[in-house]
Amino acid sequence: MTLLDKGLGPGWLLKLAADGSKLEQLKDLLAKADPQIRKKLEEELSEAVLDELLHFSRGLAADATAARFAFSLDAARLEEIYGLIGRGGLTEEVEEALLEFDRQVEDRRRRIRSRLEWRPARPQRRVDKSVSSRRYEPGDPGWFSGRLNDAPEMLGQKLAPDRAESIILALEISYYRYKDSLQAPTSFSPEISLRNTYFSQGLEPRVQFGRVGDFPGVEGYLLEQPEGGLRVLEFPLEDGTFNYLMFDGHHRAAALILQGQRTFEQVTVMHLNEVHEKFGLSEQDILDAIRDLHTHLYMTDDPVPKEAEE
Numbered sequence: 001m002t003l004l005d006k007g008l009g010p011g012w013l014l015k016l017a018a019d020g021s022k023l024e025q026l027k028d029l030l031a032k033a034d035p036q037i038r039k040k041l042e043e044e045l046s047e048a049v050l051d052e053l054l055h056f057s058r059g060l061a062a063d064a065t066a067a068r069f070a071f072s073l074d075a076a077r078l079e080e081i082y083g084l085i086g087r088g089g090l091t092e093e094v095e096e097a098l099l100e101f102d103r104q105v106e107d108r109r110r111r112i113r114s115r116l117e118w119r120p121a122r123p124q125r126r127v128d129k130s131v132s133s134r135r136y137e138p139g140d141p142g143w144f145s146g147r148l149n150d151a152p153e154m155l156g157q158k159l160a161p162d163r164a165e166s167i168i169l170a171l172e173i174s175y176y177r178y179k180d181s182l183q184a185p186t187s188f189s190p191e192i193s194l195r196n197t198y199f200s201q202g203l204e205p206r207v208q209f210g211r212v213g214d215f216p217g218v219e220g221y222l223l224e225q226p227e228g229g230l231r232v233l234e235f236p237l238e239d240g241t242f243n244y245l246m247f248d249g250h251h252r253a254a255a256l257i258l259q260g261q262r263t264f265e266q267v268t269v270m271h272l273n274e275v276h277e278k279f280g281l282s283e284q285d286i287l288d289a290i291r292d293l294h295t296h297l298y299m300t301d302d303p304v305p306k307e308a309e310e
Contacts, residue, residue, distance in 0.1 A: 229266025
């Protein structure tokens with residue numbers, strides 16, 4: 001049980017500190033509270049101050065320069081709250097939050113550049129660089145050529161860097177808002193399609209076209225419909241819509257796209273408030289997946305670098 005009205009997520013303490021009347025009420029409450037209640041209030045305020053620093057340090061800002069400037073004002077307000085409860089200065093904590101903020105912003109941008117700049121190192125035998133996925137007409141495997149009606153090398157289209165960053169930020173904000181919430185919105189009848197689904201595939205945005213041993217690759221899923229489907233994580237967005245991040249099923253998804261489908265079927269939808277316990281994915285697993293997202297997949301001859309992808 002808490003003694004403070006923490007509002008709706010990060011920022012509630014800063015709003016309180018910026019409101020002179022509410023700050024005076026807090027001072028009065030601390031002055032008049034009996035020792036046990038005061039101790040509880042001090043613990044909650046101390047935790048809230050550190051939570052605000054942690055939230056800032058995640059780098060969830062579209063304009064990093066403006067966010068850093070605003071934080072200089074916010075830090076002063078947090079210092080004032082810390083002083084009310086007799087805690088020491090926040091200098092070291094503020095400096096560490098700023099350093100971590102910069103690290104997170106740079107890591108996000110570095111990963112975006114990595115995804116957009118990556119291309120297959122060697123020419124691919126079973127795909128055609130001259131064929132655009134937008135103009136590709138789905139067909140059956142052409143066994144004489146060893147190709148799928150001269151399949152395109154790349155499925156989907158690359159995002160512009162600023163668009164990719166805005167999507168990643170939206171998903172990270174959604175994750176931190178709802179990961180521990182019992183009130184997380186869920187879609188009633190989700191439509192998982194190319195319009196609202198992003199791929200997250202680790203080191204490289206690619207899928208293996210041909211079959212290797214028992215691993216079917218895209219080719220195998222074109223020849224035989226898989227029993228299972230995709231596995232995606234659902235993110236509620238601020239505008240009331242949902243986006244999806246694909247964790248498993250990239251080869252199956254590529255096969256469906258080549259067959260002309262734009263909506264995915266047999267999808268397992270994971271929700272933010274159950275993904276840790278029910279599916280065993282850690283916070284770092286999800287953050288890595290978000291920052292690895294892309295909207296394009298290269299089809300290559302080489303086996304994908306990640307084992308047991310499907």
